[in-house]
């Protein structure tokens with residue numbers, strides 16, 4: 288480089304020393320998968336493990352290549368076990384509460400299990416904090432959530448194929464979900480729990496697939512712990528025998544960390560990322576359910592892996608000026 292040529296911006300400012308290269312917030316499929324890749328890249332990584340993953344109420348993770356039917360806790364146990372081979376990766380029971388970004392690093396404030404506060408600095412951060420489901424306020428929804436009340440036929444359709452199924456919701460959303468679920472069973476009833484807001488076209492499409500619509504208000508979902516969901520009980524006393532009910536609940540971000548940094552979110556509140564899992568805030572990456580798109584454990588793991596590679600590429604560029 289000729290003596291007069293300006294140095295690249297990144298070479299002009301000394302990089303502040305940080306506790307870690309990368310802090311990963313969230314130790315579900317996305318976070319643990321990212322940690323594995325970054326550990327293999329010799330990066331100093333802290334994984335903040337804030338507790339249970341979204342699918343904790345479910346007895347199994349279905350459709351995860353080589354792990355079909357594994358318990359959610361077992362999948363993560365295996366992930367943690369395999370991380371132990373990488374000494375530059377630490378996993379701590381920490382709940383991140385605050386995040387700030389300065390010139391070339393992030394500061395994360397997190398609560399420890401002993402209710403202490405820890406402040407941690409990192410060059411890059413990966414948000415893998417997932418979402419929380421907002422179940423409709425109907426008796427039985429929470430009780431049977433994950434085993435009888437199901438959110439996704441790709442995850443659970445096979446287990447309830449050819450059974451008596453209900454699909455709960457209204458309008459366009461319930462129509463699409465019911466048509467999809469009807470690929471797994473010919474015995475599907477839409478339960479709208481009050482006026483369904485269905486267009487004539489939607490009613491025709493449902494009817495064509497043999498899907499009945501019940502618009503009566505529902506009292507509760509009934510069943511037993513042993514046998515699972517058994518009936519939908521309507522307020523008028525009618526009972527509809529059903530073995531499973533599908534619902535697409537609203538959901539919100541598990542944390543407001545992305546908002547704290549002013550990240551771009553989509554209209555549903557998911558964290559926007561580009562194709563490299565980079566959010567609108569430089570150096571902050573996101574993966575898994577916290578981002579937009581299909582929500583599956585294996586897809587979360589894949590996004591975590593991609594984010595890790597992109598983070599390592601970025602740090603490498605910064606180091607090798």
Ligand SMILES: Cc1cc2nc3c(=O)[nH]c(=O)nc-3n(C[C@H](O)[C@H](O)[C@H](O)COP(=O)(O)OP(=O)(O)OC[C@H]3O[C@@H](n4cnc5c(N)ncnc54)[C@H](O)[C@@H]3O)c2cc1C
Pocket residue numbers: 312313314315316317318335336337338339340341342343344345347348349350351381382383384415416417418420432433438442443541542574575576577582583584585587
């Ligand atoms: C009932 C149910 C059953 C499902 N079944 C299947 C299935 O069979 N197959 C399938 O592929 N998918 C299934 N899914 C979807 C699957 O659970 C998600 O797609 C997957 O868990 C997403 O992984 P993730 O790592 O993005 O988020 P999560 O698994 O939710 O992990 C996020 C982690 O971040 C932690 N966290 C949150 N906030 C903080 C914080 N502030 N600080 C530190 N940590 C924090 C959380 O405690 C959690 O451990 C199911 C979902 C539900 C609700």
